[in-house]
Amino acid sequence: MEKYRKIIIDTEGSDKGPEMMIRGVAEALRAHPTLSVVLVGKRALIEGECEKLGVAPERVEIIEANDVITNYDSPATAIFGKPDSTLVVALSALAERDDIDGMINAGNTGALIAGAMRFLSAPDRVRPALCAVLPGANGNFTCLVDTGATVDCTPAVLHHFARLGSDFMKKYYAIDEPKVALLSNGAESTKGNKAVKEAYPLLEADGDISFIGNFEGTRALSGECDVLVADGFAGNQVLKVSEGIARRIITDIVKYSKKTGEENIMKLVGYLMGIYDFNSLGGGILLGIRKPVIKAHGAANEQSIVSTSGILLNMLENKSVFDEKNHIH
Known part of the structure; x- marks a missing residue:
């Protein structure tokens, strides 16, 4: 059996809502047999959508987070002021857990950058x-x-x-x-x-x-x-x-x-x-951080989540993308 690559996905932030993100995840899991996901968001909603879509439970982990950073929030203020937001929880898990390889987010770009600098800065502190x-x-x-x-x-x-x-x-x-x-x-x-x-x-x-x-x-x-x-x-x-x-x-x-x-x-x-x-x-690829993060378009649809997942998997398989410090720099 092939080893799963685990990526974490912020289900909030997209213009089309968490339901679209979860539908995209379901399609991505069908398209990419080596993919498993950690979904961050409202547990009851995620569980209900996954059950409706027939998603294999063994390929999905859920981390509950009920706060959301919106496009109207100040990026730096939100990263420090909303510790229970889906974005902060996802970035924190990505930084702390060795079994999570990368991340997809479709929300506030500025907040993603600020959060990446806080949680995923490379050893030499380069600007992402x-x-x-x-x-x-x-x-x-x-x-x-x-x-x-x-x-x-x-x-x-x-x-x-x-x-x-x-x-x-x-x-x-x-x-x-x-x-x-x-x-x-x-x-x-x-x-x-x-x-x-x-x-x-x-x-x-x-x-x-x-x-x-x-x-x-x-x-x-x-x-x-x-x-x-x-x-x-x-x-x-x-x-x-x-x-x-x-x-x-x-x-x-x-x-x-x-x-x-x-x-x-x-x-x-x-x-x-x-x-x-x-x-x-x-989507857009963040350069200069310790683990790969892709920013999907805010207006992304299900196909975008499939494509973005594929790009992330390719980056993870192509180990030469990451140097000994494990970042693109």
Whole structure:
């Protein structure tokens, strides 16, 4: 019998409620035979949903937590002020228990970052970053970092994020020398805001990364770089605008197909959805902490939980992603 990989899941925080999260977990357990889960939330609700969905009891552990950190809570205040919240309980269990390998959360991003810094900081106390893996034009992938963990960055933090992203792409995608670019409003080294212009020479002088210069937003999905570095504000906008444009184009194609009766176009829609739909892509990966944590989209559906679980399992199986200190850094 294969050894189970146990991940902990915060059932609260999603825009669609805990019932959707539990349905997603049930589908993930069917899709991934080596997966077992620890579900954090309201015990009676979780037990009722799991029984209704026919989830095997031996693959589910429940930890009761009845408080919730909402998107309106101040992240740092909530992490310290709501010790019985599902997020704090889940992060604490992940940090303390050796049998729990990773975590999925779909709630307050800022609170997740603050909680990860409190419970899962690496030995050298590096600042965590939230990365998203974007599809490139040539079937390759680009690590966009940061996508919301730190909205205001110093040049040193941007340099640090470049190193985290490069290390991740080396270890997870086995790219020997990931090409690193810096998001700016022009290709020239003199373009960008103060932090970007001052970060440019830091990246250029770092012999441990392969820096290829500034990229404008139009090249974010080109596949020309393996790592695209941005502050969390700009990176989050690149991510959300890309999602919005992809969704709009796919919707227009579906409308055209219905109007013309060209059913073959739906094959194209399925292909594009597999590439650009955020539910298929999974979620954001926290870099620079001791155990893997994935932030699912707040509007995630059941398929997103399946995809995110798969990514987490792949990271756990690919032991080279974690160094001897057990963190991506």
